[in-house]
Amino acid sequence: xxxxxxxxxxxxxxxxxxxxxxxxxxxxxxxxxxxxxxxxxxxxxxxxxxxxxxxxxxxxxxxxxxxxxxxxxxxxxxxxxxxxxxxxxxxxxxxxxxxxxxxxxxxxxxxxxxxxxxxxxxxxxxxxxxxxxxxxxxxxxxxxxxxxxxxxxxxxxxxxxxxxxx
Numbered sequence: 101x102x103x104x105x106x107x108x109x110x111x112x113x114x115x116x117x118x119x120x121x122x123x124x125x126x127x128x129x130x131x132x133x134x135x136x137x138x139x140x141x142x143x144x145x146x147x148x149x150x151x152x153x154x155x156x157x158x159x160x161x162x163x164x165x166x167x168x169x170x171x172x173x174x175x176x177x178x179x180x181x182x183x184x185x186x187x188x189x190x191x192x193x194x195x196x197x198x199x200x201x202x203x204x205x206x207x208x209x210x211x212x213x214x215x216x217x218x219x220x221x222x223x224x225x226x227x228x229x230x231x232x233x234x235x236x237x238x239x240x241x242x243x244x245x246x247x248x249x250x251x252x253x254x255x256x257x258x259x260x261x262x263x264x265x266x
Contacts (some may be wrong), residue, residue: 117193148245152201155194157225157232163187164195166222173226177202 128140154189159165166174179185179195183206186192199206202223213220227233239245241262245253256262 149201155198156202156223159194159198161192161195163192166194172230173224173228174222175224177221177223179213181211181213184210 114228124144128144156175156177159179161179162168163179164175164177165172166176177195177199179187184191185196185199212219225233238249238252240249240253241256241264242253243256243258245255
């Protein structure tokens with residue numbers, strides 16, 4: 101068996117996350133009788149949606165960042181690089197919830213790095229000052245930048261496919 105150091109802060113965070121989910125379930129069960137269940141479900145969906153959007157756009161764990169310690173703008177949806185959302189044997193519940201808000205499915209290949217092939221996922225939800233993105237901007241995609249648009253251009257490789265999420 102491989103020796104590995106247990107990350108107690110991650111373990112504690114997972115325990116708290118699961119405990120919180122259990123407490124919510126108990127609360128909902130207590131209020132089920134005599135209350136408008138649709139109202140409770142709507143409020144729970146609203147809170148869940150806001151929570152996972154916050155987890156995705158402003159992650160607390162350094163493992164989400166492409167350039168940790170340098171920039172808090174670029175993030176990755178696979179904290180720890182695992183499609184199972186496991187780091188040191190601990191399930192990363194926040195990362196898992198955030199990813200499944202971001203995308204509906206996952207495969208092992210999505211989290212692997214293949215040099216020169218495969219997919220890499222990076223997302224930015226903030227501007228360079230750490231403010232939420234707002235408004236609009238023109239972004240150009242292609243092998244070469246249009247004249248004067250070098251700062252708003254993302255290079256693509258001729259003859260190769262690509263896609264983006266908006």
